[in-house]
Amino acid sequence: MPGKGRQGGFALGPGGDCVCPKCGYRTTHQRGTPCYSIKCPKCGENMTR
Numbered sequence: 001m002p003g004k005g006r007q008g009g010f011a012l013g014p015g016g017d018c019v020c021p022k023c024g025y026r027t028t029h030q031r032g033t034p035c036y037s038i039k040c041p042k043c044g045e046n047m048t049r
């Protein structure tokens, strides 16, 4: 498969995903945008990591 070789792909860690603590929704963390400033599109809770 193309683009392989970055250990694992989806893993929690620096530059990973933001996760909603309430409903578990996760989204890709945007550089320069802290997770806690992003609101969950499902329940409106602030995202975290």
Ligand SMILES: [Zn+2]
Pocket: 020, 021, 022, 023, 024, 025, 040, 041, 042, 043, 044, 045
């Ligand atoms: Zn949520």
